[in-house]
Amino acid sequence: MKRNPVRSKNNISNVSTVTSIGRKFPKIGLLNNYVKYWQLAIMLLPAVVFYIVFKYIPIYGVIIAFKDYRFNLGILGSPWVGFDNFIELFSVPSFREVLSNTIIISSYKLLTGFPAPIIFAILLNEMRLHRYKKVVQTISYLPHFLSWVILGGIFYQFLSPSDGPVNIVLKQLGLKPIFFLADVRWFRTILILTSIWKDFGWSSIIYLAALSRIDTELYEAAQIDGANRFQRIIHITLPGLTPVITIMLIFATGKLINDDFDQIFNLYNPAVYKVGDVLSTYTYRVGLVQMRYSFATAVGLFKNLISFILVLVTNSITKRINEYGLW
Amino acid sequence: MKRLSRTTAFDIINYIFLAVVCLVILYPFLYLAKISFSSMDSYNIPSLSIIPDSFDLGPMEESFVMSMSYWGLKIQLSEHCSEHH
Numbered sequence: 001m002k003r004n005p006v007r008s009k010n011n012i013s014n015v016s017t018v019t020s021i022g023r024k025f026p027k028i029g030l031l032n033n034y035v036k037y038w039q040l041a042i043m044l045l046p047a048v049v050f051y052i053v054f055k056y057i058p059i060y061g062v063i064i065a066f067k068d069y070r071f072n073l074g075i076l077g078s079p080w081v082g083f084d085n086f087i088e089l090f091s092v093p094s095f096r097e098v099l100s101n102t103i104i105i106s107s108y109k110l111l112t113g114f115p116a117p118i119i120f121a122i123l124l125n126e127m128r129l130h131r132y133k134k135v136v137q138t139i140s141y142l143p144h145f146l147s148w149v150i151l152g153g154i155f156y157q158f159l160s161p162s163d164g165p166v167n168i169v170l171k172q173l174g175l176k177p178i179f180f181l182a183d184v185r186w187f188r189t190i191l192i193l194t195s196i197w198k199d200f201g202w203s204s205i206i207y208l209a210a211l212s213r214i215d216t217e218l219y220e221a222a223q224i225d226g227a228n229r230f231q232r233i234i235h236i237t238l239p240g241l242t243p244v245i246t247i248m249l250i251f252a253t254g255k256l257i258n259d260d261f262d263q264i265f266n267l268y269n270p271a272v273y274k275v276g277d278v279l280s281t282y283t284y285r286v287g288l289v290q291m292r293y294s295f296a297t298a299v300g301l302f303k304n305l306i307s308f309i310l311v312l313v314t315n316s317i318t319k320r321i322n323e324y325g326l327w
Numbered sequence: 328m329k330r331l332s333r334t335t336a337f338d339i340i341n342y343i344f345l346a347v348v349c350l351v352i353l354y355p356f357l358y359l360a361k362i363s364f365s366s367m368d369s370y371n372i373p374s375l376s377i378i379p380d381s382f383d384l385g386p387m388e389e390s391f392v393m394s395m396s397y398w399g400l401k402i403q404l405s406e407h408c409s410e411h412h
Binding site for chain 2: 120123124126127128129132135136139140142143154155157158165168169197201229230
């Protein structure tokens with residue numbers, strides 16, 4: 001690899017040189033490296049402390065999933081109950097319903113929400129009016145920056161059965177108004193559509209970045225050879241995107257069990273619990289509203305366990321395909 | 328660099344499609360903005376238009392002067408200030 005002379009003076013690139021050469025030449029231990037570049041180690045320290053204090057120490061609270069937690073006895077004083085909470089978890093029908101809701105909603109979101117930014121990026125890439133392209137891009141990023149609390153309010157108004165624009169159109173077409181957010185047949189569709197609406201623009205950034213790296217000479221050569229638009233998209237643009245698509249797809253699959261608490265919590269209501277209640281909202285209601293802390297922690301722990309397994313599996317798949325993974 | 332291709336049907340459809348996408352994204356915001364600036368009477372007559380048919384700052388005034396949003400803002404600001412002392 002050609003090295004930039006300016007960057008090689010930099011401390012950071014020296015570190016990587018030392019570690020990469022370290023295997024062939026006299027061994028330099030990891031600890032020695034830390035001592036030698038102690039300035040960098042100190043710069044890393046705040047982040048390490050942050051993760052220990054806010055991410056690792058709170059893990060000890062997980063033990064209440066194996067206890068019958070009571071306020072007055074405290075975490076350590078509450079009696080142990082072993083796996084009772086988990087046995088209860090798998091015996092209550094509401095949990096099974098919530099688990100299947102989570103998986104169904106996430107899979108639909110993956111199936112429809114994953115191709116959307118790719119198609120959008122390809123269409124943007126085909127545009128030649130530069131100004132127009134920038135305007136479309138900027139507008140498409142807009143909803144990403146608003147929280148679901150605000151968007152929840154907007155959609156509640158927008159989909160309202162009495163005066164929401166969607167239902168005005170339906171009424172003018174002679175159809176019956178639909179209460180989208182309280183109708184079990186429509187709620188999942190609304191969840192999926194609104195999540196695509198919010199994030200397709202923002203997620204298209206990574207694909208646009210990949211597209212900008214495709215050599216324009218390829219397009220010119222294809223044009224001279226007589227390839228039309230669709231042939232150029234299929235034979236040049238898509239192969240250029242494939243590596244990024246693979247990685248993004250694997251990461252998206254790893255998040256299958258993770259649901260969007262903010263979105264669902266701000267849009268759902270008791271009328272659609274049957275189809276819209278997911279693991280995170282269920283944990284919230286059971287744990288914080290009904291104050292069954294132990295049971296809710298057991299639900300959370302179960303979800304994290306599956307999440308962890310999915311991350312491990314997807315990471316190993318990524319490694320096999322790309323020869324590098326997260327770790 | 329000289330462009331070889333002309334404007335095709337694909338281009339036209341593409342431009343129109345992306346314009347529609349932009350409209351779909353912007354419409355909810357514009358509709359909400361219209362409602363927040365129009366009076367209660369015109370709100371009661373449902374319409375798809377994004378141009379307010381009556382201009383009224385009443386709702387805005389209400390939300391800034393007497394509602395809880397002012398209270399919330401006050402709490403947020405006082406918390407923010409106390410952080411810096």
